[in-house]
Amino acid sequence: MDPPRTWLLLSDKRGDNAQVEAIAQVLGWACERKFLQMREPWAVAKPKVKASLHHIDLDRSDPLTPPWPDLVITIGRRPSMAALWIAEQAGGGTRLVLVGKPSGMAERFDLVITSAENQMPPLANLLPISLPLMRVDTAAIEAAGEAWAPRLGLLPRPLVGLLIGGPTVPFVYNQGVVRGLLERAADVAAAGGTPYLTTSRRTPPAVVEALADGLPAGARLFRWQPDAEDNPYRGLLGLADGFVVTGDSISMMVEVVRLRRPLAIFELPTNAIGSLDRLRRSFARIVFEPAARAPVRSRRRRLALALYDLGLIGYARDLEAFHAMLFERGLAVPAGRPLAPPSGEVPDDLGGVIAHIRSLMGVAQAERSTVSATP
Secondary structure, three states: OOOOOEEEEEOOOHHHHHHHHHHHHOOOOOOEEOOOOOOOOOOOOOOOOOOOOOOOOOOOOOOOOOOOOOOOEEHHHHHHHHHHHHHHHHHHHHOEEEOEEEEEOOOHHOEEEEEEEEEEEEEEEEEEEEOOOOOOOOOHHHHHHHHHHHHOOOOOOOOEEEEEEOOOOOOOOOHHHHHHHHHHHEEEEOOOOOOEEEOOOOOOOOHHHHHHHHHHOOOOOEOOOOOOOOOOOOHHHHOOEEEEEEOOOHHHHHHHHOOOOOOOOOOOOHHHHHHHHHHHHHHHHHHHHHHOOOOOHHHHHHHHHHHHHHHOOOEEEOOHHHHHHHHOOOOEEEOEEEOOOOOOOOOHHHHHHHHHHHHHHHHHHHHHOOOOOOO
């Protein structure tokens, strides 16, 4: 039996693409990669989710033409709209696998794979997992560690990386965040160590300047710049004794967790509007998360689906739920507590994801390869 004709719909978001590629690598099927470029203003603005290519720059994207695939694997709002369009053109002959929280039309996908930050109704096509499927390039991190050893290796220990993201709904970056980060840096310096702060593309410039003005003696600060050749991020991943990561950045938290390094999560505040939105996300967690674990015919599941069908509650991204999962599993602590090596096992759901996709496509048991659970 030939493997299904498979397309990977990819965009300019490397972190998203990496999760799709992780699936393709373990599936072992020949996959055609279709890179999509967005039209202005949809490179930034969020289009309404529908089966459409109106937001795609067709001249700069790979062609989406017959023969249509048996399977599409994708991630993100914009590529998922193209996937829905492909399924329509194929007349129902294409199966769709979506990684991450849908932005709409969740029922139109054959399989939706969502990690712990996503609060979803207990739909029949939903596959909940713990961590996003992104892998860690250990070879690149080891090489960066060797390259940065002359500069980082001589700094006073412990060397603690403070990895700083940026505002994301419902959380804000204000003066309280700056003070809190500087306090964590001062704690490291007071213990005789070196706090090494690194900002990111999303860090507000005013926050970067305020951090620079308040650094304790002996601290280091990297100001993120596009294509900077001296970015210490991977060097720190390879050499630091522990990390404090702002709670908005799941990708940075996952990298530290998969490396089994000490991790503290710096919780972020909300403003008045964000506090209301935070309640909405928490309510989705209360309704959907227990329902997902309940038996298929339970009252709780039926209630959750009824509320969803009536439009009274929708799916939501809840970063605090992700933090709570890491705390419960012994993989992180709240910032301010002593850093310690993780005590729990790092979950890896890739094997289960592969099994579901193979089952979806009707691949015979004899043709299924053994999938390692080791990241």
